[in-house]
Amino acid sequence: MGNLLRLAVVLAGKDLRLELRTRTSIVSAAVFAALVLIVFNFARDPTAVATIDLAPSVLWVTIAFASVLAMNRGFLVERENAAFDGLLLAPVPREALYLGKFLANFAFVVLVEAIALPLFVLFFNLDIAHALGGLVLTMLLATMGFVAVGTIFSAMVVKTRFAELMLPVLLLPFMVPPLILAVKTSVPLFSGRPLSEVVDGLRFLAIYDIVFITLALLLFPAVVDE
């Protein structure tokens, strides 16, 4: 287990270093998130729907699409110079490969969320100080679910010609359950309800994470080995 985690950290460290050099995923996802928030901000009619009712959906739609964008490059970087062959050749458990990619993708998406959330607060003029703890917890749990599924789909589509198109098509249906849970958990939090009222939602998000991380760990070797 120690070796598995060590290798996962080595792999994630490599991906983070690559991303810091190019800033391809994070910058494009952050710009995309900002643009979506701007569009929603100007498109909505505040007299028709109250901001507090609309805001959770807008936040999560933005995060979901920005996450797909951030995860798209996860395995594409491995196509360069057939670098993935180098990973498969090495005495590295396939589970460590998955965990490494999972950790790196999780870090990318959390970073995008850290950029998107203040913009969201700014554009929608919301006071979320009272809900911040619960919202961050919801974001972390939902992001784990998005990334668990996104990482394995990213590995599946990377060998196809249209990997960047295929990932959203495959991934979005699997993102619907955590997305709905995240919105349903966020609504009471935005309305100032206590964290205790959303414990069930958080619990379901955690269950989704555990189920899909476990499934992904079991399936990943079959996905990457010919």
Place this chain on the structure above:
Amino acid sequence: MVAATGLTRRYGAVRALEGVDLTLTPGEVLLVLGPNGAGKSTLLRTLAGLLRPSAGTVMVGGQLLAPDAHDARRAIGLLSHQSLLYDELTLLENLVFTARLYHLPDPTGRSLAALAAQGLAERAADRPRSLSRGMQQRAAIARALIHDPALLLLDEPFTGLDAVAGDRLRALLASHTGGQRAMVIVTHHASEAWALATRVGVLVRGRWALEGPRPASLEEFQHRYNEVAVG
């Protein structure tokens, strides 16, 4: 060192390898030749564990080659058509990353030594894409050798190298032969690695047309090669 039995690899209806047997003992160097599409690269990738054979098995160091056969995988070094290097990392970062994957002690020192052995010590801070084709090939060789593999698989190792770099690589490979190590070199030009070889094999349409100890004379072999491969 490596024992492959009945290796068959199909791509749909196409049979890239068909019942190939191969045994290499420590110290042996097998030169694999054959026309385009004969299955040379497929053989090498199957021996490396990157392709799963449709039938047959590969044993490396007495262990069946499988994704979780870590000792067998640790024994393999591969130089393929592509460098396996990340263009956005420096040469040193690429090699340190590889050294960490193989859990080698002193990854930085080992990486610097591997680069120095390829005459790339001064380019350690450069990225692969800033190097010439020949230098990239040398960096890929440094990557393949960093963990001192007992079985070295080389696919067209002399491609892109000038005469000096080619001689340097031959000397390096010569120093890597013998002892407990074995090597498989795939090439189109027998003369490039003739002196290193102890065995020679010719693949034609996925089968051995010739396989055995290296003949004494290259000319004699070329004559036989033309008979079996060119027809």
